[in-house]
Amino acid sequence: MIEYRTLKIALLGGGTVGSQVARLLLENGAELSSRSGARIELAGIAVRDLDKPRDAALPRELFTTDAEQLILGADIVVELMGGIEPARELIVKALNSGADVVTGNKQLLAVHGPELFDLAGQVGAQLYYEAAVGGAIPIIRPLRDSLAGDSVTRILGIVNGTTNFVLDRMDVDGDELGEALAVATELGYAEADPTADIGGYDAAAKAALLAGLAFHTNVPLESVYREGIEDITKEQVDLAREMGYVVKLLAICERIADPATGEAAVSARVHPALVPRRHPLAAVHGAHNAVFVQAEAAGDLMFYGAGAGGVQTASAVLGDVVSAARRHVAGGPGVAESTHADLPVLPVSAAVTRYHVTLHVADQPGVLAEIARLFAENGASIETVVQSVAGPAGAADGQSPTATLVIGTHAALEASLAATVEALRASAAVTSIAHVLRIEGA
Numbered sequence: 001m002i003e004y005r006t007l008k009i010a011l012l013g014g015g016t017v018g019s020q021v022a023r024l025l026l027e028n029g030a031e032l033s034s035r036s037g038a039r040i041e042l043a044g045i046a047v048r049d050l051d052k053p054r055d056a057a058l059p060r061e062l063f064t065t066d067a068e069q070l071i072l073g074a075d076i077v078v079e080l081m082g083g084i085e086p087a088r089e090l091i092v093k094a095l096n097s098g099a100d101v102v103t104g105n106k107q108l109l110a111v112h113g114p115e116l117f118d119l120a121g122q123v124g125a126q127l128y129y130e131a132a133v134g135g136a137i138p139i140i141r142p143l144r145d146s147l148a149g150d151s152v153t154r155i156l157g158i159v160n161g162t163t164n165f166v167l168d169r170m171d172v173d174g175d176e177l178g179e180a181l182a183v184a185t186e187l188g189y190a191e192a193d194p195t196a197d198i199g200g201y202d203a204a205a206k207a208a209l210l211a212g213l214a215f216h217t218n219v220p221l222e223s224v225y226r227e228g229i230e231d232i233t234k235e236q237v238d239l240a241r242e243m244g245y246v247v248k249l250l251a252i253c254e255r256i257a258d259p260a261t262g263e264a265a266v267s268a269r270v271h272p273a274l275v276p277r278r279h280p281l282a283a284v285h286g287a288h289n290a291v292f293v294q295a296e297a298a299g300d301l302m303f304y305g306a307g308a309g310g311v312q313t314a315s316a317v318l319g320d321v322v323s324a325a326r327r328h329v330a331g332g333p334g335v336a337e338s339t340h341a342d343l344p345v346l347p348v349s350a351a352v353t354r355y356h357v358t359l360h361v362a363d364q365p366g367v368l369a370e371i372a373r374l375f376a377e378n379g380a381s382i383e384t385v386v387q388s389v390a391g392p393a394g395a396a397d398g399q400s401p402t403a404t405l406v407i408g409t410h411a412a413l414e415a416s417l418a419a420t421v422e423a424l425r426a427s428a429a430v431t432s433i434a435h436v437l438r439i440e441g442a
Protein backbone atom coordinates (compact mmCIF):
# COMPACT_ATOMS: atom_id res chain seq x y z
CA MET A 1 0.00 0.00 0.00
CA ILE A 2 1.45 3.36 -1.08
CA GLU A 3 1.64 5.95 1.71
CA TYR A 4 0.53 9.23 0.14
CA ARG A 5 1.10 12.57 1.77
CA THR A 6 -2.08 14.63 2.10
CA LEU A 7 -2.61 17.86 0.16
CA LYS A 8 -5.35 20.13 1.48
CA ILE A 9 -7.54 21.91 -1.08
CA ALA A 10 -9.31 25.13 -0.07
CA LEU A 11 -12.18 25.94 -2.43
CA LEU A 12 -13.27 29.58 -2.58
CA GLY A 13 -16.76 29.74 -4.12
CA GLY A 14 -19.49 27.10 -4.23
CA GLY A 15 -21.51 28.36 -7.22
CA THR A 16 -22.00 26.93 -10.72
CA VAL A 17 -18.39 25.78 -11.14
CA GLY A 18 -17.30 25.52 -7.50
CA SER A 19 -20.10 23.11 -6.48
CA GLN A 20 -19.17 20.77 -9.37
CA VAL A 21 -15.47 20.93 -8.49
CA ALA A 22 -16.35 20.01 -4.90
CA ARG A 23 -18.62 17.13 -5.99
CA LEU A 24 -15.99 15.68 -8.36
CA LEU A 25 -13.21 16.06 -5.76
CA LEU A 26 -15.32 14.07 -3.28
CA GLU A 27 -16.53 11.45 -5.79
CA ASN A 28 -13.23 10.90 -7.61
CA GLY A 29 -10.78 11.71 -4.81
CA ALA A 30 -9.12 8.26 -4.79
CA GLU A 31 -8.55 8.25 -8.55
CA LEU A 32 -7.26 11.86 -8.56
CA SER A 33 -4.94 10.95 -5.69
CA SER A 34 -3.43 8.04 -7.67
CA ARG A 35 -2.90 10.33 -10.65
CA SER A 36 -1.26 12.98 -8.47
CA GLY A 37 0.83 10.83 -6.14
CA ALA A 38 -0.68 12.63 -3.12
CA ARG A 39 -3.93 12.24 -1.19
CA ILE A 40 -6.14 15.12 -2.29
CA GLU A 41 -8.42 16.29 0.52
CA LEU A 42 -11.12 18.93 0.15
CA ALA A 43 -10.58 20.94 3.35
CA GLY A 44 -13.54 23.28 2.95
CA ILE A 45 -15.63 25.53 0.70
CA ALA A 46 -15.87 29.27 1.37
CA VAL A 47 -19.18 30.86 0.35
CA ARG A 48 -21.13 34.00 1.18
CA ASP A 49 -24.37 32.30 2.25
CA LEU A 50 -24.24 28.97 4.13
CA ASP A 51 -27.95 28.28 3.57
CA LYS A 52 -28.09 28.81 -0.18
CA PRO A 53 -29.16 25.69 -2.14
CA ARG A 54 -26.24 24.22 -4.18
CA ASP A 55 -26.19 22.49 -7.59
CA ALA A 56 -24.57 19.43 -5.98
CA ALA A 57 -25.40 17.66 -2.69
CA LEU A 58 -22.35 18.47 -0.55
CA PRO A 59 -21.69 17.84 3.17
CA ARG A 60 -22.76 20.91 5.11
CA GLU A 61 -19.75 20.75 7.44
CA LEU A 62 -17.46 21.61 4.50
CA PHE A 63 -18.98 25.08 4.11
CA THR A 64 -17.63 28.20 5.80
CA THR A 65 -17.97 31.94 5.35
CA ASP A 66 -14.38 32.47 6.55
CA ALA A 67 -12.28 32.29 3.36
CA GLU A 68 -9.14 33.67 5.04
CA GLN A 69 -9.16 31.01 7.75
CA LEU A 70 -9.71 28.29 5.13
CA ILE A 71 -6.66 29.41 3.14
CA LEU A 72 -4.38 29.02 6.17
CA GLY A 73 -2.88 25.54 6.01
CA ALA A 74 -4.08 24.83 2.45
CA ASP A 75 -1.61 23.43 -0.10
CA ILE A 76 -3.75 24.34 -3.11
CA VAL A 77 -6.30 27.17 -3.17
CA VAL A 78 -9.00 27.00 -5.86
CA GLU A 79 -10.58 30.42 -6.47
CA LEU A 80 -14.01 30.21 -8.12
CA MET A 81 -15.70 33.28 -6.62
CA GLY A 82 -15.21 35.53 -9.63
CA GLY A 83 -14.83 39.33 -9.60
CA ILE A 84 -11.79 41.39 -8.61
CA GLU A 85 -12.06 41.76 -4.83
CA PRO A 86 -11.86 39.89 -2.53
CA ALA A 87 -10.60 37.29 -5.07
CA ARG A 88 -7.35 39.20 -5.71
CA GLU A 89 -6.57 39.74 -2.06
CA LEU A 90 -7.28 36.09 -1.19
CA ILE A 91 -5.06 34.84 -4.03
CA VAL A 92 -2.24 37.10 -2.82
CA LYS A 93 -2.67 35.67 0.71
CA ALA A 94 -2.70 32.12 -0.66
CA LEU A 95 0.48 32.61 -2.75
CA ASN A 96 2.25 34.33 0.14
CA SER A 97 1.41 31.37 2.38
CA GLY A 98 3.16 29.06 -0.15
CA ALA A 99 0.03 27.55 -1.67
CA ASP A 100 -0.42 26.99 -5.40
CA VAL A 101 -3.52 28.69 -6.80
CA VAL A 102 -6.01 27.48 -9.41
CA THR A 103 -8.48 30.04 -10.77
CA GLY A 104 -11.05 30.45 -13.55
CA ASN A 105 -11.18 34.20 -13.11
CA LYS A 106 -10.33 35.82 -16.48
CA GLN A 107 -11.61 39.19 -15.35
CA LEU A 108 -9.11 39.26 -12.47
CA LEU A 109 -6.17 37.90 -14.48
CA ALA A 110 -6.75 40.28 -17.41
CA VAL A 111 -6.40 43.21 -14.97
CA HIS A 112 -4.03 41.97 -12.24
CA GLY A 113 -2.33 39.02 -14.01
CA PRO A 114 1.19 40.52 -14.20
CA GLU A 115 1.42 41.30 -10.47
CA LEU A 116 -0.06 37.91 -9.49
CA PHE A 117 2.30 35.96 -11.81
CA ASP A 118 5.25 38.03 -10.51
CA LEU A 119 4.29 37.22 -6.93
CA ALA A 120 3.90 33.51 -7.76
CA GLY A 121 7.38 33.59 -9.34
CA GLN A 122 8.89 35.34 -6.32
CA VAL A 123 7.48 32.88 -3.79
CA GLY A 124 8.09 29.84 -6.03
CA ALA A 125 4.39 28.97 -6.29
CA GLN A 126 2.26 28.31 -9.32
CA LEU A 127 -0.86 30.05 -10.63
CA TYR A 128 -2.98 27.84 -12.93
CA TYR A 129 -5.91 29.17 -14.99
CA GLU A 130 -7.04 26.67 -17.63
CA ALA A 131 -10.70 27.36 -16.80
CA ALA A 132 -10.32 31.09 -17.48
CA VAL A 133 -10.37 30.75 -21.29
CA GLY A 134 -12.56 28.36 -23.25
CA GLY A 135 -13.96 26.65 -20.12
CA ALA A 136 -13.34 22.90 -20.50
CA ILE A 137 -11.26 23.30 -23.69
CA PRO A 138 -7.55 22.74 -23.10
CA ILE A 139 -6.06 25.93 -24.54
CA ILE A 140 -3.90 27.54 -21.84
CA ARG A 141 -1.71 24.44 -21.40
CA PRO A 142 -1.32 23.83 -25.18
CA LEU A 143 -0.23 27.45 -25.69
CA ARG A 144 2.05 27.42 -22.68
CA ASP A 145 3.55 23.93 -22.98
CA SER A 146 2.76 22.08 -26.23
CA LEU A 147 3.50 25.11 -28.44
CA ALA A 148 6.40 26.42 -26.32
CA GLY A 149 8.83 25.37 -29.05
CA ASP A 150 6.89 27.02 -31.86
CA SER A 151 5.98 30.61 -32.80
CA VAL A 152 2.28 31.42 -32.72
CA THR A 153 1.41 34.01 -35.35
CA ARG A 154 -2.35 34.35 -35.01
CA ILE A 155 -5.31 33.26 -32.91
CA LEU A 156 -8.94 33.52 -33.99
CA GLY A 157 -11.18 32.54 -31.10
CA ILE A 158 -14.86 32.10 -30.43
CA VAL A 159 -14.40 32.50 -26.69
CA ASN A 160 -17.82 33.61 -25.48
CA GLY A 161 -20.58 31.02 -25.42
CA THR A 162 -23.48 33.43 -24.92
CA THR A 163 -22.73 35.56 -27.99
CA ASN A 164 -22.05 32.50 -30.15
CA PHE A 165 -25.39 31.06 -29.05
CA VAL A 166 -27.19 34.33 -29.89
CA LEU A 167 -25.54 34.76 -33.32
CA ASP A 168 -26.14 31.08 -34.14
CA ARG A 169 -29.86 31.39 -33.27
CA MET A 170 -30.09 34.49 -35.51
CA ASP A 171 -28.43 32.53 -38.35
CA VAL A 172 -30.02 29.10 -38.00
CA ASP A 173 -33.45 29.89 -36.48
CA GLY A 174 -33.98 33.38 -37.86
CA ASP A 175 -34.33 34.98 -34.39
CA GLU A 176 -33.92 38.69 -33.75
CA LEU A 177 -31.05 39.47 -31.33
CA GLY A 178 -33.43 40.17 -28.41
CA GLU A 179 -35.34 36.90 -28.92
CA ALA A 180 -32.12 34.87 -29.08
CA LEU A 181 -30.78 36.57 -25.95
CA ALA A 182 -33.98 35.75 -24.06
CA VAL A 183 -33.48 32.05 -24.93
CA ALA A 184 -29.82 32.26 -23.85
CA THR A 185 -30.92 33.70 -20.50
CA GLU A 186 -33.62 31.05 -20.07
CA LEU A 187 -31.08 28.27 -20.72
CA GLY A 188 -28.67 29.82 -18.21
CA TYR A 189 -25.92 30.69 -20.74
CA ALA A 190 -26.23 34.46 -20.32
CA GLU A 191 -25.87 36.17 -16.97
CA ALA A 192 -28.80 38.08 -15.44
CA ASP A 193 -26.90 41.15 -16.68
CA PRO A 194 -25.56 40.01 -20.06
CA THR A 195 -23.52 43.20 -20.72
CA ALA A 196 -20.14 41.48 -20.21
CA ASP A 197 -21.04 38.84 -22.78
CA ILE A 198 -22.98 40.88 -25.37
CA GLY A 199 -20.66 43.90 -25.09
CA GLY A 200 -17.57 41.75 -25.76
CA TYR A 201 -15.97 42.51 -22.35
CA ASP A 202 -15.72 38.82 -21.35
CA ALA A 203 -14.14 37.99 -24.74
CA ALA A 204 -11.74 40.96 -24.43
CA ALA A 205 -10.44 39.67 -21.07
CA LYS A 206 -9.89 36.25 -22.67
CA ALA A 207 -8.17 37.88 -25.69
CA ALA A 208 -5.75 39.68 -23.37
CA LEU A 209 -4.84 36.36 -21.70
CA LEU A 210 -4.50 34.47 -24.99
CA ALA A 211 -2.38 37.17 -26.65
CA GLY A 212 -0.08 37.51 -23.63
CA LEU A 213 0.48 33.77 -23.47
CA ALA A 214 0.84 33.23 -27.23
CA PHE A 215 3.29 36.08 -27.78
CA HIS A 216 5.15 35.90 -24.41
CA THR A 217 4.41 39.53 -23.63
CA ASN A 218 2.14 41.54 -21.39
CA VAL A 219 -1.11 42.54 -23.10
CA PRO A 220 -3.06 44.97 -20.86
CA LEU A 221 -6.84 44.67 -21.05
CA GLU A 222 -7.19 48.33 -22.02
CA SER A 223 -5.08 47.72 -25.14
CA VAL A 224 -7.60 45.19 -26.48
CA TYR A 225 -9.92 46.82 -29.04
CA ARG A 226 -13.52 45.83 -28.29
CA GLU A 227 -16.87 45.94 -30.07
CA GLY A 228 -19.86 43.85 -28.93
CA ILE A 229 -22.71 42.31 -30.91
CA GLU A 230 -25.46 44.67 -29.68
CA ASP A 231 -25.89 46.33 -33.09
CA ILE A 232 -25.92 43.14 -35.18
CA THR A 233 -29.26 42.83 -36.99
CA LYS A 234 -31.06 39.87 -38.54
CA GLU A 235 -30.74 41.70 -41.87
CA GLN A 236 -26.91 41.64 -41.55
CA VAL A 237 -26.93 37.96 -40.61
CA ASP A 238 -29.19 37.14 -43.59
CA LEU A 239 -27.05 39.17 -46.00
CA ALA A 240 -23.94 37.44 -44.65
CA ARG A 241 -25.53 34.05 -45.36
CA GLU A 242 -26.42 35.09 -48.92
CA MET A 243 -22.80 36.12 -49.48
CA GLY A 244 -21.38 32.85 -48.08
CA TYR A 245 -20.44 34.10 -44.60
CA VAL A 246 -21.57 33.68 -41.01
CA VAL A 247 -21.35 36.44 -38.37
CA LYS A 248 -19.22 35.44 -35.34
CA LEU A 249 -17.87 37.41 -32.38
CA LEU A 250 -14.12 36.82 -32.66
CA ALA A 251 -11.17 37.40 -30.36
CA ILE A 252 -8.25 38.05 -32.72
CA CYS A 253 -4.66 38.05 -31.45
CA GLU A 254 -1.88 38.64 -33.95
CA ARG A 255 1.81 39.21 -34.20
CA ILE A 256 2.10 42.17 -36.57
CA ALA A 257 4.72 44.54 -37.89
CA ASP A 258 4.28 48.15 -36.76
CA PRO A 259 3.15 49.89 -39.99
CA ALA A 260 5.17 52.99 -39.01
CA THR A 261 8.50 51.34 -38.12
CA GLY A 262 8.32 47.73 -39.30
CA GLU A 263 9.19 46.64 -35.73
CA ALA A 264 7.61 43.51 -34.20
CA ALA A 265 4.38 44.23 -32.33
CA VAL A 266 1.15 42.63 -31.18
CA SER A 267 -2.52 43.34 -31.84
CA ALA A 268 -5.55 42.08 -29.89
CA ARG A 269 -9.13 42.88 -30.83
CA VAL A 270 -12.66 41.62 -30.25
CA HIS A 271 -15.45 42.40 -32.69
CA PRO A 272 -18.15 40.75 -34.77
CA ALA A 273 -16.79 39.53 -38.11
CA LEU A 274 -17.87 37.77 -41.27
CA VAL A 275 -16.31 34.30 -41.35
CA PRO A 276 -16.46 32.29 -44.61
CA ARG A 277 -18.83 29.31 -44.29
CA ARG A 278 -16.00 26.93 -45.21
CA HIS A 279 -13.79 28.08 -42.29
CA PRO A 280 -13.74 25.58 -39.36
CA LEU A 281 -14.95 28.36 -37.00
CA ALA A 282 -18.17 28.68 -39.04
CA ALA A 283 -19.13 25.18 -37.86
CA VAL A 284 -19.02 26.18 -34.18
CA HIS A 285 -22.69 26.23 -33.16
CA GLY A 286 -24.70 26.97 -30.02
CA ALA A 287 -22.81 27.99 -26.89
CA HIS A 288 -19.66 26.12 -27.95
CA ASN A 289 -16.25 27.78 -28.09
CA ALA A 290 -13.31 27.17 -30.41
CA VAL A 291 -9.83 28.61 -30.63
CA PHE A 292 -8.13 28.48 -34.04
CA VAL A 293 -4.36 28.84 -33.65
CA GLN A 294 -1.83 29.41 -36.42
CA ALA A 295 1.80 28.66 -35.63
CA GLU A 296 4.90 28.82 -37.83
CA ALA A 297 5.81 25.15 -37.62
CA ALA A 298 2.56 23.49 -36.51
CA GLY A 299 0.38 25.27 -39.09
CA ASP A 300 -3.33 25.46 -38.29
CA LEU A 301 -4.72 23.93 -35.08
CA MET A 302 -8.24 24.13 -33.66
CA PHE A 303 -9.33 23.54 -30.07
CA TYR A 304 -13.08 23.01 -29.72
CA GLY A 305 -15.58 22.22 -26.98
CA ALA A 306 -17.69 23.50 -24.11
CA GLY A 307 -16.60 27.03 -23.25
CA ALA A 308 -18.84 27.26 -20.20
CA GLY A 309 -21.02 25.24 -17.86
CA GLY A 310 -20.41 24.13 -14.28
CA VAL A 311 -19.33 20.52 -14.74
CA GLN A 312 -17.49 21.17 -18.01
CA THR A 313 -15.47 24.01 -16.52
CA ALA A 314 -14.82 21.86 -13.43
CA SER A 315 -12.92 19.45 -15.73
CA ALA A 316 -10.36 22.18 -16.51
CA VAL A 317 -10.13 23.18 -12.83
CA LEU A 318 -9.48 19.59 -11.72
CA GLY A 319 -6.80 19.17 -14.39
CA ASP A 320 -5.05 22.15 -12.83
CA VAL A 321 -5.52 20.72 -9.32
CA VAL A 322 -3.81 17.47 -10.41
CA SER A 323 -0.97 19.48 -12.03
CA ALA A 324 -0.54 21.49 -8.84
CA ALA A 325 -0.59 18.32 -6.72
CA ARG A 326 2.05 16.70 -8.95
CA ARG A 327 4.26 19.76 -8.54
CA HIS A 328 3.91 19.55 -4.75
CA VAL A 329 4.94 15.91 -4.91
CA ALA A 330 7.88 16.57 -7.27
CA GLY A 331 8.98 19.71 -5.39
CA GLY A 332 10.91 22.61 -6.89
CA PRO A 333 9.68 26.03 -7.95
CA GLY A 334 6.80 26.52 -10.37
CA VAL A 335 7.30 27.33 -14.01
CA ALA A 336 7.41 31.12 -14.43
CA GLU A 337 5.14 32.78 -17.01
CA SER A 338 7.24 33.40 -20.12
CA THR A 339 6.47 37.11 -20.48
CA HIS A 340 9.91 38.23 -21.60
CA ALA A 341 9.20 39.81 -24.98
CA ASP A 342 7.82 43.24 -23.96
CA LEU A 343 6.29 43.87 -27.40
CA PRO A 344 4.22 47.01 -28.04
CA VAL A 345 0.48 46.37 -28.33
CA LEU A 346 -0.77 48.51 -31.21
CA PRO A 347 -4.23 50.08 -31.62
CA VAL A 348 -6.74 48.50 -34.01
CA SER A 349 -5.80 51.05 -36.72
CA ALA A 350 -2.54 49.10 -37.22
CA ALA A 351 -4.32 45.77 -37.84
CA VAL A 352 -4.72 44.39 -41.35
CA THR A 353 -8.27 43.29 -42.15
CA ARG A 354 -10.89 43.31 -44.90
CA TYR A 355 -14.14 45.28 -44.94
CA HIS A 356 -17.56 44.35 -46.25
CA VAL A 357 -19.57 47.50 -46.87
CA THR A 358 -23.25 47.69 -47.87
CA LEU A 359 -24.29 51.13 -49.11
CA HIS A 360 -27.14 52.81 -50.95
CA VAL A 361 -26.15 55.16 -53.76
CA ALA A 362 -27.89 57.27 -56.38
CA ASP A 363 -28.31 55.10 -59.52
CA GLN A 364 -26.67 57.61 -61.88
CA PRO A 365 -23.78 57.63 -64.34
CA GLY A 366 -20.37 58.12 -62.71
CA VAL A 367 -21.43 57.06 -59.22
CA LEU A 368 -19.59 53.73 -59.31
CA ALA A 369 -16.44 55.49 -60.54
CA GLU A 370 -16.74 58.01 -57.69
CA ILE A 371 -17.10 55.19 -55.10
CA ALA A 372 -14.09 53.35 -56.58
CA ARG A 373 -12.09 56.59 -56.44
CA LEU A 374 -12.81 57.02 -52.70
CA PHE A 375 -11.59 53.49 -51.97
CA ALA A 376 -8.40 53.95 -54.07
CA GLU A 377 -7.67 57.40 -52.62
CA ASN A 378 -7.69 55.94 -49.08
CA GLY A 379 -5.46 52.98 -49.90
CA ALA A 380 -8.22 50.35 -49.98
CA SER A 381 -8.58 48.03 -52.95
CA ILE A 382 -11.98 46.62 -53.97
CA GLU A 383 -12.17 42.84 -54.49
CA THR A 384 -15.89 42.31 -55.19
CA VAL A 385 -18.90 44.50 -55.97
CA VAL A 386 -22.48 43.28 -56.12
CA GLN A 387 -25.05 45.81 -57.30
CA SER A 388 -28.83 45.59 -57.08
CA VAL A 389 -31.03 48.39 -58.43
CA ALA A 390 -33.98 50.10 -56.65
CA GLY A 391 -32.86 50.41 -53.04
CA PRO A 392 -35.07 51.47 -50.14
CA ALA A 393 -35.67 55.04 -51.37
CA GLY A 394 -36.58 53.96 -54.91
CA ALA A 395 -38.09 55.95 -57.76
CA ALA A 396 -41.69 55.15 -56.80
CA ASP A 397 -42.11 58.20 -54.51
CA GLY A 398 -40.66 60.60 -57.04
CA GLN A 399 -37.05 60.51 -55.77
CA SER A 400 -34.19 59.59 -58.07
CA PRO A 401 -33.58 55.84 -58.31
CA THR A 402 -31.07 54.25 -55.91
CA ALA A 403 -28.91 51.17 -56.07
CA THR A 404 -27.53 48.99 -53.30
CA LEU A 405 -23.83 48.16 -53.53
CA VAL A 406 -22.22 45.39 -51.51
CA ILE A 407 -18.45 45.88 -51.64
CA GLY A 408 -15.78 43.50 -50.35
CA THR A 409 -12.24 44.81 -50.07
CA HIS A 410 -8.84 43.20 -50.31
CA ALA A 411 -6.78 43.16 -47.12
CA ALA A 412 -5.68 46.64 -46.02
CA LEU A 413 -4.80 48.55 -42.88
CA GLU A 414 -7.82 49.13 -40.63
CA ALA A 415 -6.85 52.82 -40.67
CA SER A 416 -7.24 52.95 -44.48
CA LEU A 417 -10.51 51.03 -44.45
CA ALA A 418 -12.00 53.19 -41.68
CA ALA A 419 -10.92 56.35 -43.54
CA THR A 420 -12.62 55.01 -46.69
CA VAL A 421 -15.89 54.55 -44.82
CA GLU A 422 -15.65 58.12 -43.48
CA ALA A 423 -15.07 59.39 -47.04
CA LEU A 424 -18.07 57.38 -48.28
CA ARG A 425 -20.22 58.84 -45.51
CA ALA A 426 -19.24 62.36 -46.54
CA SER A 427 -19.76 61.75 -50.26
CA ALA A 428 -22.78 63.20 -52.09
CA ALA A 429 -22.88 60.01 -54.20
CA VAL A 430 -23.74 57.90 -51.14
CA THR A 431 -27.31 58.04 -49.85
CA SER A 432 -26.61 55.90 -46.77
CA ILE A 433 -24.29 53.23 -45.42
CA ALA A 434 -26.30 50.22 -44.29
CA HIS A 435 -23.65 47.94 -42.77
CA VAL A 436 -19.91 47.71 -42.29
CA LEU A 437 -18.40 44.45 -41.03
CA ARG A 438 -14.86 43.08 -41.12
CA ILE A 439 -14.11 39.83 -42.95
CA GLU A 440 -11.77 37.46 -41.07
CA GLY A 441 -10.46 33.97 -41.75
CA ALA A 442 -10.81 34.28 -45.53
Ligand SMILES: NC(=O)c1ccc[n+]([C@@H]2O[C@H](COP(=O)([O-])OP(=O)(O)OC[C@H]3O[C@@H](n4cnc5c(N)ncnc54)[C@H](O)[C@@H]3O)[C@@H](O)[C@H]2O)c1
Binding pocket: 012, 013, 014, 015, 016, 017, 018, 046, 047, 048, 049, 065, 067, 079, 080, 081, 082, 083, 085, 086, 104, 105, 106, 107, 131, 132, 135, 307, 308, 309, 310, 313
Ligand atom coordinates in the same frame (compact mmCIF):
# COMPACT_ATOMS: atom_id res chain seq x y z
N1 LIG B 1 -19.94 29.44 -15.12
C1 LIG B 1 -19.12 29.14 -16.13
O1 LIG B 1 -19.53 28.49 -17.09
C2 LIG B 1 -17.69 29.57 -16.10
C3 LIG B 1 -16.83 29.18 -17.13
C4 LIG B 1 -15.49 29.55 -17.10
C5 LIG B 1 -15.03 30.33 -16.05
N2 LIG B 1 -15.88 30.71 -15.06
C6 LIG B 1 -15.35 31.53 -13.97
O2 LIG B 1 -15.39 30.79 -12.76
C7 LIG B 1 -15.64 31.67 -11.67
C8 LIG B 1 -16.90 31.21 -10.92
O3 LIG B 1 -18.00 31.24 -11.79
P1 LIG B 1 -19.45 30.66 -11.36
O4 LIG B 1 -20.26 30.66 -12.61
O5 LIG B 1 -19.28 29.41 -10.60
O6 LIG B 1 -19.95 31.83 -10.39
P2 LIG B 1 -21.16 31.80 -9.34
O7 LIG B 1 -21.65 33.19 -9.21
O8 LIG B 1 -22.13 30.73 -9.68
O9 LIG B 1 -20.45 31.36 -7.97
C9 LIG B 1 -19.66 32.22 -7.22
C10 LIG B 1 -19.47 31.63 -5.82
O10 LIG B 1 -18.52 32.43 -5.12
C11 LIG B 1 -19.05 32.78 -3.84
N3 LIG B 1 -18.54 34.10 -3.47
C12 LIG B 1 -18.57 35.23 -4.22
N4 LIG B 1 -18.03 36.25 -3.53
C13 LIG B 1 -17.65 35.75 -2.32
C14 LIG B 1 -17.05 36.29 -1.19
N5 LIG B 1 -16.75 37.57 -1.12
N6 LIG B 1 -16.80 35.46 -0.12
C15 LIG B 1 -17.12 34.16 -0.17
N7 LIG B 1 -17.70 33.58 -1.25
C16 LIG B 1 -17.96 34.36 -2.30
C17 LIG B 1 -20.54 32.77 -4.00
O11 LIG B 1 -21.17 32.60 -2.77
C18 LIG B 1 -20.72 31.58 -4.96
O12 LIG B 1 -20.73 30.41 -4.21
C19 LIG B 1 -15.75 33.07 -12.27
O13 LIG B 1 -14.49 33.68 -12.23
C20 LIG B 1 -16.13 32.78 -13.71
O14 LIG B 1 -15.74 33.81 -14.60
C21 LIG B 1 -17.19 30.34 -15.06
Ligand SMILES: N[C@@H](CCO)C(=O)O
Binding pocket: 135, 159, 160, 161, 162, 163, 189, 190, 191, 197, 202, 307, 308, 309
Ligand atom coordinates in the same frame (compact mmCIF):
# COMPACT_ATOMS: atom_id res chain seq x y z
N1 LIG C 1 -20.31 34.05 -19.80
C1 LIG C 1 -19.28 33.26 -20.38
C2 LIG C 1 -18.96 32.09 -19.46
C3 LIG C 1 -17.64 31.44 -19.72
O1 LIG C 1 -16.57 32.28 -19.44
C4 LIG C 1 -19.72 32.77 -21.75
O2 LIG C 1 -20.87 33.00 -22.17
O3 LIG C 1 -18.91 32.19 -22.47
Ligand code: NA
Binding pocket: 130, 131, 132, 133, 134, 135, 136, 137, 138, 139, 140, 316
Ligand atom coordinates in the same frame (compact mmCIF):
# COMPACT_ATOMS: atom_id res chain seq x y z
NA1 NA D 1 -9.77 26.16 -20.95
